[in-house]
Amino acid sequence: MGFDQYHEPPEELSQKVRTFARMITSLIEEAEAIGWYEQRISVEKDPQARAIMKNAQGEEFKHFGMDLEFLLRQKQDWRAELKEILFTTGDIVKAGERGEKKVD
Incomplete structure:
Protein backbone atom coordinates (compact mmCIF):
# COMPACT_ATOMS: atom_id res chain seq x y z
CA MET A 1 0.00 0.00 0.00
CA GLY A 2 1.40 3.43 -0.94
CA ALA A 21 4.47 14.01 7.51
CA ARG A 22 1.46 12.45 9.23
CA MET A 23 0.74 15.66 11.10
CA ILE A 24 0.98 17.72 7.90
CA THR A 25 -1.50 15.31 6.29
CA SER A 26 -3.78 15.60 9.31
CA LEU A 27 -3.59 19.42 9.17
CA ILE A 28 -4.58 19.36 5.49
CA GLU A 29 -7.48 16.98 6.17
CA GLU A 30 -8.76 19.17 9.02
CA ALA A 31 -8.58 22.28 6.82
CA GLU A 32 -10.52 20.50 4.08
CA ALA A 33 -13.17 19.38 6.57
CA ILE A 34 -13.56 22.95 7.87
CA GLY A 35 -14.15 24.13 4.30
CA TRP A 36 -16.64 21.36 3.57
CA TYR A 37 -18.63 22.22 6.70
CA GLU A 38 -18.60 25.90 5.73
CA GLN A 39 -20.23 25.00 2.41
CA ARG A 40 -22.78 22.67 4.02
CA ILE A 41 -23.70 25.25 6.67
CA SER A 42 -24.17 27.94 4.02
CA VAL A 43 -26.85 25.95 2.18
CA GLU A 44 -28.54 24.01 5.01
CA LYS A 45 -32.08 25.22 5.71
CA ASP A 46 -32.84 23.19 8.84
CA PRO A 47 -31.69 25.17 11.92
CA GLN A 48 -30.96 22.09 14.02
CA ALA A 49 -28.97 20.40 11.26
CA ARG A 50 -27.05 23.66 10.73
CA ALA A 51 -26.30 23.89 14.48
CA ILE A 52 -24.96 20.32 14.48
CA MET A 53 -22.78 21.10 11.48
CA LYS A 54 -21.44 24.26 13.15
CA ASN A 55 -20.58 22.20 16.22
CA ALA A 56 -18.81 19.61 14.08
CA GLN A 57 -16.95 22.35 12.22
CA GLY A 58 -15.78 23.74 15.57
CA GLU A 59 -14.35 20.33 16.45
CA GLU A 60 -12.48 20.23 13.14
CA PHE A 61 -11.10 23.71 13.83
CA LYS A 62 -9.92 22.59 17.29
CA HIS A 63 -8.15 19.61 15.70
CA PHE A 64 -6.61 21.94 13.10
CA GLY A 65 -5.27 24.12 15.91
CA MET A 66 -3.81 21.14 17.78
CA GLU A 84 4.51 38.19 13.91
CA ILE A 85 1.42 37.30 11.85
CA LEU A 86 -1.17 35.56 14.01
CA PHE A 87 -3.41 37.45 16.43
CA THR A 88 -2.17 40.85 15.30
CA THR A 89 -3.88 43.82 13.71
CA GLY A 90 -2.89 45.81 10.68
CA ASP A 91 -1.69 44.72 7.28
CA ILE A 92 -1.29 40.94 7.14
CA VAL A 93 1.25 40.97 4.30
CA LYS A 94 3.47 43.47 6.13
CA ALA A 95 3.24 41.36 9.28
CA GLY A 96 4.33 38.35 7.25
CA GLU A 97 7.28 40.24 5.86
CA ARG A 98 8.30 41.31 9.37
CA GLY A 99 8.07 37.72 10.55
CA GLU A 100 10.14 36.51 7.64
CA LYS A 101 12.88 39.03 8.43
CA LYS A 102 12.97 37.86 12.04
CA VAL A 103 13.95 34.33 11.09
CA ASP A 104 16.39 35.21 8.29
Whole structure:
Protein backbone atom coordinates (compact mmCIF):
# COMPACT_ATOMS: atom_id res chain seq x y z
CA MET A 1 0.00 0.00 0.00
CA GLY A 2 1.40 3.43 -0.94
CA PHE A 3 1.27 6.51 1.23
CA ASP A 4 0.79 9.81 -0.58
CA GLN A 5 2.33 11.90 2.20
CA TYR A 6 5.78 10.49 1.41
CA HIS A 7 7.88 11.69 -1.51
CA GLU A 8 10.88 9.71 -0.38
CA PRO A 9 11.01 6.00 0.53
CA PRO A 10 9.42 5.79 4.02
CA GLU A 11 11.97 3.25 5.19
CA GLU A 12 14.69 5.86 4.61
CA LEU A 13 12.92 8.47 6.73
CA SER A 14 13.38 8.85 10.47
CA GLN A 15 10.43 8.28 12.79
CA LYS A 16 10.41 12.03 13.51
CA VAL A 17 10.08 12.87 9.80
CA ARG A 18 7.33 10.26 9.33
CA THR A 19 5.39 11.68 12.29
CA PHE A 20 5.85 15.18 10.87
CA ALA A 21 4.47 14.01 7.51
CA ARG A 22 1.46 12.45 9.23
CA MET A 23 0.74 15.66 11.10
CA ILE A 24 0.98 17.72 7.90
CA THR A 25 -1.50 15.31 6.29
CA SER A 26 -3.78 15.60 9.31
CA LEU A 27 -3.59 19.42 9.17
CA ILE A 28 -4.58 19.36 5.49
CA GLU A 29 -7.48 16.98 6.17
CA GLU A 30 -8.76 19.17 9.02
CA ALA A 31 -8.58 22.28 6.82
CA GLU A 32 -10.52 20.50 4.08
CA ALA A 33 -13.17 19.38 6.57
CA ILE A 34 -13.56 22.95 7.87
CA GLY A 35 -14.15 24.13 4.30
CA TRP A 36 -16.64 21.36 3.57
CA TYR A 37 -18.63 22.22 6.70
CA GLU A 38 -18.60 25.90 5.73
CA GLN A 39 -20.23 25.00 2.41
CA ARG A 40 -22.78 22.67 4.02
CA ILE A 41 -23.70 25.25 6.67
CA SER A 42 -24.17 27.94 4.02
CA VAL A 43 -26.85 25.95 2.18
CA GLU A 44 -28.54 24.01 5.01
CA LYS A 45 -32.08 25.22 5.71
CA ASP A 46 -32.84 23.19 8.84
CA PRO A 47 -31.69 25.17 11.92
CA GLN A 48 -30.96 22.09 14.02
CA ALA A 49 -28.97 20.40 11.26
CA ARG A 50 -27.05 23.66 10.73
CA ALA A 51 -26.30 23.89 14.48
CA ILE A 52 -24.96 20.32 14.48
CA MET A 53 -22.78 21.10 11.48
CA LYS A 54 -21.44 24.26 13.15
CA ASN A 55 -20.58 22.20 16.22
CA ALA A 56 -18.81 19.61 14.08
CA GLN A 57 -16.95 22.35 12.22
CA GLY A 58 -15.78 23.74 15.57
CA GLU A 59 -14.35 20.33 16.45
CA GLU A 60 -12.48 20.23 13.14
CA PHE A 61 -11.10 23.71 13.83
CA LYS A 62 -9.92 22.59 17.29
CA HIS A 63 -8.15 19.61 15.70
CA PHE A 64 -6.61 21.94 13.10
CA GLY A 65 -5.27 24.12 15.91
CA MET A 66 -3.81 21.14 17.78
CA ASP A 67 -2.14 19.84 14.62
CA LEU A 68 -0.68 23.27 13.90
CA GLU A 69 0.58 23.63 17.47
CA PHE A 70 2.29 20.24 17.27
CA LEU A 71 4.05 21.27 14.05
CA LEU A 72 5.08 24.64 15.46
CA ARG A 73 6.62 22.95 18.49
CA GLN A 74 8.79 20.97 16.08
CA LYS A 75 9.78 24.01 14.01
CA GLN A 76 10.70 26.91 16.26
CA ASP A 77 11.60 29.15 13.31
CA TRP A 78 8.04 28.71 11.99
CA ARG A 79 6.73 29.60 15.45
CA ALA A 80 8.84 32.78 15.53
CA GLU A 81 7.61 33.80 12.09
CA LEU A 82 3.95 33.14 12.85
CA LYS A 83 4.15 35.11 16.11
CA GLU A 84 4.51 38.19 13.91
CA ILE A 85 1.42 37.30 11.85
CA LEU A 86 -1.17 35.56 14.01
CA PHE A 87 -3.41 37.45 16.43
CA THR A 88 -2.17 40.85 15.30
CA THR A 89 -3.88 43.82 13.71
CA GLY A 90 -2.89 45.81 10.68
CA ASP A 91 -1.69 44.72 7.28
CA ILE A 92 -1.29 40.94 7.14
CA VAL A 93 1.25 40.97 4.30
CA LYS A 94 3.47 43.47 6.13
CA ALA A 95 3.24 41.36 9.28
CA GLY A 96 4.33 38.35 7.25
CA GLU A 97 7.28 40.24 5.86
CA ARG A 98 8.30 41.31 9.37
CA GLY A 99 8.07 37.72 10.55
CA GLU A 100 10.14 36.51 7.64
CA LYS A 101 12.88 39.03 8.43
CA LYS A 102 12.97 37.86 12.04
CA VAL A 103 13.95 34.33 11.09
CA ASP A 104 16.39 35.21 8.29
